[in-house]
Amino acid sequence: MPDNIDNLLVETRRFAPDEAFTGQAVATPALAERAAADRLGFWADQARELVTWSKPFTRVLDWSNPPFAKWFDDGSLNVAYNCLDRHVEAGLGDRVAIHWEGEPSDTRTLTYAELTREVKRAANMLLDLGVTEGDRVVIYLPLIPEAVISMLAVARIGAIHSVVFGGFSAESIRARVDDAGAKVVITADGGWRKGAVSPLKPAVDEALDETLHGASTVDTVIVVKRGENPVDWHDGRDLWWHDAIARSGDDHVAQAFPAEHPLFILYTSGTTGKPKGILHTSGGYLTGAAYSHRNVFDLHADTDVYWSTADIGWITGHTYVVYGPLANGATQVIYEGTPDSPEPGRWWDIIEKYRVTLFYAAPTAIRGFMKAGRQIPASRDLSSLRLLGSVGEPINPEAWVWYRDVIGGGITPIVDTWWQTETGSIMISALPGITTLKPGAAQVPLPGVAIDVVDDHGEPVGRGEGGLLVITEPWPSMLRGIWGDPDRYRETYWEKFADKGYYFAGDGARKDDDGDIWLLGRVDDVMNVSGHRLSTAEIESALVSHPLVAEAAVVGAADETTGQAVVAFVILRTSQVESMSPDDAVAALRAHVGHEIGAIAKPKTVMIVQELPKTRSGKIMRRLLRDVAEGREVGDTTTLADTSVMTVISAAL
Ligand code: PRX
Numbered sequence: 001m002p003d004n005i006d007n008l009l010v011e012t013r014r015f016a017p018d019e020a021f022t023g024q025a026v027a028t029p030a031l032a033e034r035a036a037a038d039r040l041g042f043w044a045d046q047a048r049e050l051v052t053w054s055k056p057f058t059r060v061l062d063w064s065n066p067p068f069a070k071w072f073d074d075g076s077l078n079v080a081y082n083c084l085d086r087h088v089e090a091g092l093g094d095r096v097a098i099h100w101e102g103e104p105s106d107t108r109t110l111t112y113a114e115l116t117r118e119v120k121r122a123a124n125m126l127l128d129l130g131v132t133e134g135d136r137v138v139i140y141l142p143l144i145p146e147a148v149i150s151m152l153a154v155a156r157i158g159a160i161h162s163v164v165f166g167g168f169s170a171e172s173i174r175a176r177v178d179d180a181g182a183k184v185v186i187t188a189d190g191g192w193r194k195g196a197v198s199p200l201k202p203a204v205d206e207a208l209d210e211t212l213h214g215a216s217t218v219d220t221v222i223v224v225k226r227g228e229n230p231v232d233w234h235d236g237r238d239l240w241w242h243d244a245i246a247r248s249g250d251d252h253v254a255q256a257f258p259a260e261h262p263l264f265i266l267y268t269s270g271t272t273g274k275p276k277g278i279l280h281t282s283g284g285y286l287t288g289a290a291y292s293h294r295n296v297f298d299l300h301a302d303t304d305v306y307w308s309t310a311d312i313g314w315i316t317g318h319t320y321v322v323y324g325p326l327a328n329g330a331t332q333v334i335y336e337g338t339p340d341s342p343e344p345g346r347w348w349d350i351i352e353k354y355r356v357t358l359f360y361a362a363p364t365a366i367r368g369f370m371k372a373g374r375q376i377p378a379s380r381d382l383s384s385l386r387l388l389g390s391v392g393e394p395i396n397p398e399a400w401v402w403y404r405d406v407i408g409g410g411i412t413p414i415v416d417t418w419w420q421t422e423t424g425s426i427m428i429s430a431l432p433g434i435t436t437l438k439p440g441a442a443q444v445p446l447p448g449v450a451i452d453v454v455d456d457h458g459e460p461v462g463r464g465e466g467g468l469l470v471i472t473e474p475w476p477s478m479l480r481g482i483w484g485d486p487d488r489y490r491e492t493y494w495e496k497f498a499d500k501g502y503y504f505a506g507d508g509a510r511k512d513d514d515g516d517i518w519l520l521g522r523v524d525d526v527m528n529v530s531g532h533r534l535s536t537a538e539i540e541s542a543l544v545s546h547p548l549v550a551e552a553a554v555v556g557a558a559d560e561t562t563g564q565a566v567v568a569f570v571i572l573r574t575s576q577v578e579s580m581s582p583d584d585a586v587a588a589l590r591a592h593v594g595h596e597i598g599a600i601a602k603p604k605t606v607m608i609v610q611e612l613p614k615t616r617s618g619k620i621m622r623r624l625l626r627d628v629a630e631g632r633e634v635g636d637t638t639t640l641a642d643t644s645v646m647t648v649i650s651a652a653l
């Protein structure tokens with residue numbers, strides 16, 4: 001049970017839907033009625049309505065071999081065709097697909113016709129390089145149009161993309177390249193962040209360095225010119241994107257692939273050190289992405305301007321920047337840089353400039369803006385906004401209300417959307433125009449999604465009680481497995497409630513008196529920093545790989561801005577530290593974690609200790625360390641092998 005289960009404040013504010021909004025809303029109560037009457041029939045309807053099938057499916061769900069699901073599996077489709085060509089064929093070629101804004105204020109606009117042409121050329125480029133159906137392509141790019149073009153080009157030819165977030169280190173890239181057995185890496189000479197070009201190619205070069213790590217599976221590295229900064233060149237391996245694409249024609253007929261053909265792998269943190277390659281496939285994923293994007297964001301594709309601030313390196317960038325919006329023919333904004341570059345009102349300038357109507361961001365950013373003050377957004381015209389979304393972590397009621405008042409002009413609905421890399425698309429969210437909103441609660445499962453909150457034995461908890469969040473029935477956009485590791489897939493998600501056949505999400509939740517769901521955070525050793533999952537084990541193994549460190553324990557401590565912050569407790573090797581000041585040791589360790597995993601994982605605080613609290617079986621009691629990190633009185637220590645350890649740690653700090 002999560003520690004914070006009792007800490008929940010009672011939140012009584014309610015915001016009923018505005019009549020005018022309801023009058024035009026995409027989602028209607030009929031959606032839930034249809035789903036309740038015939039769940040599989042409902043999904044079949046959605047799949048037929050939202051997706052263009054090259055060969056229509058006749059089977060909806062095959063759950064004969066759980067937990068390995070097949071959806072719509074005798075149908076076939078091309079996912080990129082669904083995001084591109086079909087809109088052009090429907091006469092929407094001139095509609096803007098992407099308003100791209102670079103951090104230094106350069107811009108690019110791509111209509112559906114132009115985006116389709118670019119993707120066809122990129123598809124031909126990949127084919128010329130020998131990439132074929134089922135091959136893996138790693139994408140390590142800034143948020144530039146080529147990122148979207150690459151993903152769709154890979155999908156178009158039936159290859160599998162694995163996007164690696166541009167903030168991850170060489171070590172992280174290499175681990176993902178090796179696990180996926182990638183043939184090609186697409187990167188750039190740099191991208192703009194915080195007013196400067198941040199290089200990307202050196203990390204790829206280091207990741208693929210044979211003398212450091214041995215030979216890799218990669219034979220080609222395609223480099224987009226974006227940063228205009230110098231790069232080392234590896235003849236025979238490296239290719240400039242613009243050179244290669246200049247040789248590629250823009251004729252390409254999309255071939256259909258089976259509904260269960262793999263679409264992408266996206267690595268995410270788990271409770272062990274090794275990242276999990278979450279596998280998503282085509283037909284069910286696209287159905288879930290398009291359905292949820294349309295209904296949760298109330299998308300009116302002909303008039304709305306949608307903006308999700310997520311990076312393509314995360315699942316939100318996959319489902320709600322690339323596949324959902326483009327499948328729905330939406331017009332969207334994509335912004336390369338950080339929210340506060342060159343000045344703190346950059347996001348709000350972009351909303352004003354493009355007249356953004358639907359906006360999707362993370363609580364950590366909202367809290368950051370709250371701190372900076374309401375005068376910054378207040379000096380911009382944000383009146384185009386008509387709906388706001390939140391994702392990645394629980395949004396505290398104060399931030400929710402600020403978001404609605406200051407950004408949403410006190411009138412926009414807010415959709416707090418709960419989901420995961422594994423679920424592929426939004427599972428829990430208010431439906432705008434229907435649901436009476438409660439600040440801080442994700443509230444209700446989407447129609448067609450079966451969710452419960454249960455106790456340790458899988459029995460539903462009563463209203464007003466807390467427990468574990470489970471998904472009780474398979475859903476179309478569910479992960480199909482962990483790349484190359486079916487046993488880990490079964491153990492991680494399905495073992496806990498194997499007798500019931502429930503998917504266990506790893507989150508604690510509470511049902512309120514109305515049965516609405518409030519998320520309470522992770523129950524495992526996975527932290528949530530700025531809406532991104534980081535595993536304690538992964539950071540611990542990075543720390544102990546440094547010669548200074550004998551032992552390390554990492555916890556997530558509550559943090560006002562980032563939700564949780566990484567706090568590390570380390571025992572240093574005495575032989576190594578004599579010549580070094582504690583400050584230098586801490587700086588070296590923070591830099592080392594940045595190098596091993598990426599800047600996002602750098603501990604905010606490193607505490608040097610002599611001992612770590614362990615049970616008699618040797619398990620580190622992170623709960624006690626969390627107490628210290630959060631400045632609380634240390635909890636029950638009776639199960640420690642040495643009960644004096646915590647007194648020593650607390651006293652020393
Ligand atoms: O703990 C939940 C939290 O983020 C986890 C999923 O992380 P990830 O796979 O990186 O995907 C993030 C974007 C979908 C969940 O297990 N989480 C995500 N959204 C919410 C949330 N917690 C509370 N409320 C949310 N709206």
